[in-house]
Amino acid sequence: MEWLDQASVGFIVVFLATLFLIGELLVKTKGLFGILGLAFITLYFAHHIEGAASIWILALYAGGLMLIIFDGKVTGDGTFGVIGIILMSLSVAVPTPGILYGVLAVFGFLLGIVGALVFLKVFPRRGLWDKLTLKDKLSSDSGYNSMNESYKELIGKKGKALTAFRPTGTIEVEGERYSATSGGQWIEAGVDIEVVSADGTRILIKKMEQASQTSS
Known part of the structure; x- marks a missing residue:
């Protein structure tokens, strides 16, 4: 050989x-x-x-x-x-x-x-190595579900738009910042907002009516 x-x-x-x-x-x-x-x-x-x-x-x-x-x-x-x-x-x-x-x-x-x-x-x-793959999947799913639940707790809460929404931007709710979308509505920075829904990691907000409009 x-x-x-x-x-x-x-x-x-x-x-x-x-x-x-x-x-x-x-x-x-x-x-x-x-x-x-x-x-x-x-x-x-x-x-x-x-x-x-x-x-x-x-x-x-x-x-x-x-x-x-x-x-x-x-x-x-x-x-x-x-x-x-x-x-x-x-x-x-x-x-x-x-x-x-x-x-x-x-x-x-x-x-x-x-x-x-x-x-x-x-x-x-x-x-x-299926155990490693399954562990990674479970960790990922667990992290996603945990985030999903925490976002759902925001529904109905009020906050402020930190940036202008055209139609996405950043909001602040109870001292925490989140990325959100206004669903096509243009919202200026500094406007009071309310969280309408949270699906997965997508947070939908709406512009709150001004006090003058509410009183009328």
Whole structure:
């Protein structure tokens, strides 16, 4: 396998190994990607490592892969995943015969991870990192609902237009400033207003009648 002595070939082999192994973690392919990935990485390590060194290099690679899986299934915050990527990068770089070869091997590894993301658009995805996605969604929904409720409490309250409305601007209600809309009505700055409705983050106001008009 003298052809694996070439840095460009090593780059391609590491890229394909990573592409399929990470792809196996991300999408459902009935183990096909896993088999292909293991075949390529076995070919790579079989050529570059031998003797006692093979044990710790393989342990480094396998340990990094396990950390990525652990991150996806348990923690889901990316911390262990990053550590795993670093360990796997070291494992493919250390046994290479030169600096250029090592750099290309690491680059092929990282490029393989990025390339594996394309599989998400083609194949059914697995549940890795769903916990993180769900957490972000719940946090976003919670923040939106909290803001929505606080804005609804403004309905019926009176305040002042801090800027001219044509038809959007800024109001002040009970010492707090809010962005609002007048629904097409032009309102000058300094005019007293009343909050008519609040739908999501959209606050609709109207101009209050002047005291003279009210008394009449």
